[in-house]
Amino acid sequence: MTNITAQRQNNQPPAKPWFHRPVPLEKGSRIAVIGGGIAGLTAGLALQENGYHVTIFEHDHVPMNRASGNPAGILDPSLTSRESLEGQFYHTTMFRALDFYSSLGRQVFLSRGLLKFTDDSSDDNLYFPDPGTISPPKIRDILSQKLRIKNNVNITSFTHTQKWHLFEGDKPRATADAIVLCGGPLARGFSPTDHLPLEPVRGQITYLNAEKNDDLPRKTLCGKSYITPAFDMNGQMTIVTGASFSRNDTDMSLRGDDHRENLGNAEILWPGISKRDITGGRCAIRAYSPDHMPICGPIADQEQYQAAYKMLKHGPKHQNFIPAPYVPNLYAVTGLGARGFMSAPLLGDLMAALISGDALPVTQAVYESLHPARFLIRALKKGK
Numbered sequence: 544m545t546n547i548t549a550q551r552q553n554n555q556p557p558a559k560p561w562f563h564r565p566v567p568l569e570k571g572s573r574i575a576v577i578g579g580g581i582a583g584l585t586a587g588l589a590l591q592e593n594g595y596h597v598t599i600f601e602h603d604h605v606p607m608n609r610a611s612g613n614p615a616g617i618l619d620p621s622l623t624s625r626e627s628l629e630g631q632f633y634h635t636t637m638f639r640a641l642d643f644y645s646s647l648g649r650q651v652f653l654s655r656g657l658l659k660f661t662d663d664s665s666d667d668n669l670y671f672p673d674p675g676t677i678s679p680p681k682i683r684d685i686l687s688q689k690l691r692i693k694n695n696v697n698i699t700s701f702t703h704t705q706k707w708h709l710f711e712g713d714k715p716r717a718t719a720d721a722i723v724l725c726g727g728p729l730a731r732g733f734s735p736t737d738h739l740p741l742e743p744v745r746g747q748i749t750y751l752n753a754e755k756n757d758d759l760p761r762k763t764l765c766g767k768s769y770i771t772p773a774f775d776m777n778g779q780m781t782i783v784t785g786a787s788f789s790r791n792d793t794d795m796s797l798r799g800d801d802h803r804e805n806l807g808n809a810e811i812l813w814p815g816i817s818k819r820d821i822t823g824g825r826c827a828i829r830a831y832s833p834d835h836m837p838i839c840g841p842i843a844d845q846e847q848y849q850a851a852y853k854m855l856k857h858g859p860k861h862q863n864f865i866p867a868p869y870v871p872n873l874y875a876v877t878g879l880g881a882r883g884f885m886s887a888p889l890l891g892d893l894m895a896a897l898i899s900g901d902a903l904p905v906t907q908a909v910y911e912s913l914h915p916a917r918f919l920i921r922a923l924k925k926g927k
């Protein structure tokens with residue numbers, strides 16, 4: 544049982560009212576998920592399995608076509624100390640991700656077994672038998688069968704009068720009891736979420752010809768960059784390596800410089816690999832928060848928050864604060880950064896627990912470290 548459940552049973556106020564859990568939503572209610580990347584699909588599935596009617600609205604013609612659209616994704620174990628909240632979070636995400644993707648079927652794993660180089664310049668490495676390389680296209684196919692997804696719908700605004708009303712331009716698209724925003728870097732494109740500090744970070748991956756299969760890694764290699772084992776990509780044996788990292792850059796064109804950077808980093812992991820022919824690549828935009836933790840939870844009403852907690856600059860014991868004033872039934876799962884495939888299944892569980900009022904799948908402290916309002920609270924504590 545989590546701390547928060549225990550607090551409720553004892554009728555004691557939570558320690559930090561600004562992170563108070565939102566009022567649970569009745570089972571059977573309608574939930575609109577905006578964005579059909581891996582965050583939207585895992586949150587949508589977790590909510591559906593918790594008894595809600597979920598519809599996912601996706602701008603593109605297929606889901607998982609942007610950051611989640613690479614031909615391969617790595618489940619890369621974090622070595623951050625578990626004394627930190629980040630370490631605790633990413634440690635738990637790995638267990639949940641392995642369990643989740645395994646439950647979708649063996650075909651989801653392109654390969655298992657991962658060699659993690661703890662220091663790029665040396666032979667120091669750790670072997671993990673279970674993680675490895677997963678196939679986002681296969682995950683998309685399987686999850687699309689399980690969920691109600693409306694493609695080619697770009698939600699541009701929503702208003703709240705008893706229910707949420709979603710619009711594409713001036714066209715009404717749907718009504719819903721709750722909205723979960725999963726639009727990656729675009730999740731801040733609405734007035735209630737424009738305060739979320741999301742930074743777009745461009746990433747490019749490089750495809751290398753692996754038809755000649757000698758002298759290639761049989762396991763996934765991870766260091767500063769990664770190299771997948773060879774797999775069949777549209778009829779051609781391919782290895783994928785990457786990914787480049789350009790902050791505040793949303794240009795989507797493939798760059799020769801990024802390929803060269805990827806090959807240089809790959810060469811450290813597997814000398815000789817950069818002599819292979821480049822057969823292509825792909826570029827997409829990740830969403831990062833300033834503290835590099837994802838953003839998952841209820842959305843604060845910014846004005847009311849600032850009014851309710853302005854005295855926090857004098858310390859948390861200054862007065863009795865009211866429970867968090869949230870925008871009613873508006874949530875977000877975004878800021879998944881460079882490890883979205885690993886974190887999305889656990890974040891989906893967390894979203895379902897928050898909306899349904901169930902026990903949290905993470906500790907209270909980890910929940911708070913993911914809370915969308917943590918940036919507002921940090922600023923208020925500094926008197927900003």
Ligand SMILES: Cc1cc2nc3c(=O)[nH]c(=O)nc-3n(C[C@H](O)[C@H](O)[C@H](O)COP(=O)(O)OP(=O)(O)OC[C@H]3O[C@@H](n4cnc5c(N)ncnc54)[C@H](O)[C@@H]3O)c2cc1C
Nearest residue numbers: 578580581582602610611617698726727746882883884885
């Ligand atoms: C080059 C690269 C390599 C990566 N490699 C790995 C890896 O190996 N392992 C790993 O775990 N992670 C990796 N990542 C990170 C991972 O891909 C992301 O963290 C993850 O895909 C983010 O998922 P998302 O659903 O939040 O965002 P996205 O996949 O970007 O999904 C957001 C979706 O929302 C839709 N949308 C946005 N606004 C609207 C709107 N208003 N209406 C309707 N739809 C909307 C978009 O069209 C999009 O489909 C990589 C990322 C990049 C860019």
